[in-house]
Amino acid sequence: MTHQQRSKIPMKMSLGLLAVALPWCTACGADGERPAASQDGPLYVVSTVVSTGDTDTGYLVPVTSIEPGATFDLDNAVEVPPSLAYAKPGSSVLYTATQDDPTITRWQVDASGTPVPETDTVISFANLGISHAWPLDSSQVYSDEKAYFTDDAGGRVIAWNPRTMEITGTIPLDIESSGALVPYLSLTVRKDRVFVIVWWEEDYEQGDWSRFGDHVRVYVIDPKTDEVVETSDESRCNSLTWSFQTSDGTAYLSPMSWFAPIRSMLGSGHGVEPCGARIVPPETSFDQGYEVNLDALTGGRPTGNLFVVSDEVAFLRVWHSELVSPLESDKSNWEDVLTEEGFLWWRWALGTDTAELIPDQKPGASEVSGLLEVDGKRYLPRIASDYSQTTLDELDPAGALCPGLTGPGAIFSIVRVR
DSSP, X not given: OOOOOOTTSOHHHHHBOOOOOOOOOGGGOTTSOOOOOOSSSOOEEEEEXXXXXXXXXXXXXXXXXXXXXOBOOSTTOEEESSEEEEOOTTOSXXXXXXXXXXXXXXXXXXXXXXXXXXXXXEEEOGGGTOSOOOXXXXXXEXXXXXXXXXXXXXXXXXXXXXXXXXXXXXXXXXXXXXXXXXXXXXXXXXXXXXXXXXXXXXXXTTSOTTOEEEEEEEEXXXXXXXXXXXEEEETTOSOOXXXXXXXXXXXXXXXXXXXXXXXXXXXXXXXXXXXXXXXXXXXXXXXXXXXXXXXXXXXXXXXXXXXXXXXXXXXXEEEOGGGSOOOOTTOTTHHHHHTSEEEEEEEEETTSSOOEEOSXXXXXXXXXXXXXEETTEEEEEXXXXXXXXXXXXXXXXXXXXXEEEEXXXXXXXXXXXX
């Protein structure tokens, strides 16, 4: 996210419902039979949440393969609160954070592959007035001794040390109020800079959340000093939620696809601009020569969630209004229509004029979760409608979603620990 969880979207919805019939990719076998999972591969830890009635229970599960045909159960799982997990690839040190608690816990993976919490290695942000330390992922980690996350309510960035498990500072962003509009923050780390993107939207609980501001802002932080060294506004976009980097550090940003259909439903003054943006190193502001209207790539269809899956290819989440119920004449049912199964995936070769619909899909409902990157591959959790099971689908740059690891619950994250 960085894979950013919106407080206005229930946790299960923020994970996403991606119910599709998947185009089969070559990695799954030409005859359609999935090979058996190898028991000799590296070790991963899956963070999954199992829902029973009104109760959500989290688990950390060691698995040896994420390839097609691989499955896991909860026999060797460690029970935790619903959590996100992060680890540097190949490291046996694991970090977890929950949505309902302002702490991060550090774990070691023992010789048997079982996550074990370290003694006295919990960092709490409660004294800063923060209610949770979620999300936690690699996009927030600058080095072994420095990591960050955003505090939307406080309009600031929190810096902490993963080695010593101590808070090292807070970075105020001096975000001005804008009437009924509430600021939301998105953070991404580059090897030389930390970027915080801010956009404004009316509060979900108390306002008309279909209304957004008229620009976004980027705050540039020097990780050596933890000071804001540059600030700039961008009027071409009014919401940028997702950020993904190619191998040279170029960050591609886009709005959440769940917001994309709103303008076509309610008209100007509502929803988000179909704006794709990028920041190319060593520059620290948006590339003014990069003009991308995401809707134009898909024939005018509302488009968001530009997920970069290689240096040449991105996947786009696209709204197909012909797949859902028509709007009432007074548009009073727009929120209900927005939750229907109207989204399909398109493939875009970066820099070209048009994207292409990925064939043989069934439409999906709601927003999808953040892209998970493991072993250089990108995966999306495909969660059953009753949250009983998840399959990790690899986004193949050739233009397919290839089913991989499957197991119980709703997968929040997966990390390699050996």
